[in-house]
Amino acid sequence: MTRNKMLSRALFAVLSGAAAFGAQAADAPGFYAGVGAxxxxxxxxxxxxxxTAFSAFxxxxxxxxxxLEAGYADLGKLEPDAVGNALEASSVYFTAVGTLPFTEKFSGYAKAGMQRWDLDTAIPGLVGTRDDSGTDPTYGVGxxxxxxxxxxxxxxxxxxxIEDVDADLAQLQVRFDF
Incomplete structure (x- = not known):
């Protein structure tokens, strides 16, 4: 299955869920879900x-x-400058999210937490197996x-x-509150 098909199916599932569960006030406690690219x-x-990278949260x-937020990020395939193995990376994360409202509709947020990353090839120069995984911090702003x-x-x-390598992810996301 291609990434575009997976993203389309994830977006459809989230939109269907939003329609099924209805909406709540933005400031009220409740669940939310979304996708990003x-x-x-x-x-x-x-x-x-x-x-290209995709996420669901x-x-x-x-x-x-x-x-509090949990999610999955597919960081794509990252090629080395010279000889070496490409890194295909993904992450499952759990973060605390602090939000600062600027206006009724516009806000900023910061998040920090832990992630479980997975590579299908070990990072050159680091001890590990062919299938490398580990737990490290993750953080972001938006x-x-x-x-x-x-x-x-x-x-x-x-x-x-990811061990001694930092993978950055810039994305647009759609969030649906239930």
Whole structure:
């Protein structure tokens, strides 16, 4: 299955869920879910590349200022500058999200937490098996514009630490509140 098909199916599932569960006020506690697409970047050591990346996330907003979020990010395939193996990376993460409302519809947020990353090839120079995985911090910042009580557009920049390599992810996300 191609990434575009997977993204289309994920977006359809989230839209269907939003329609089925209805909407709630943006400042009220409740669940949310969303999807995102963008670019992943690596510029460290033998790696200086970018690729298309996708994400899916869900969380619980406790109040206007704080929530918890879990998600999955497919960071794509990152090629080395010279000889070496490409890194196909993905991450499952859990973060705390702090939100600062600027206006009724526009806010900024920061998130930090832990992630479980998975590579299908070990990072050159690091001890590991052919299938490398581990747990490291992740963090990010973003801006959110709320169209109505149930739909918001987010722009987010996140960092996923993977051993000694930092993978950055810039993306646009659509968030649906239930």
């Amino acid at each position: 963008g670019q992943s970047f690596v510029d460290e050591g033998a790696y200086d590349d970018e690729d 869900g969380g619980y907003q406790f109040n206007r200022y704080f929530g 801006l959110q514009y709320r169209f109505n009580d149930s739909v918001a557009l987010r722009g987010e920049y996140s960092r996923f630490e």
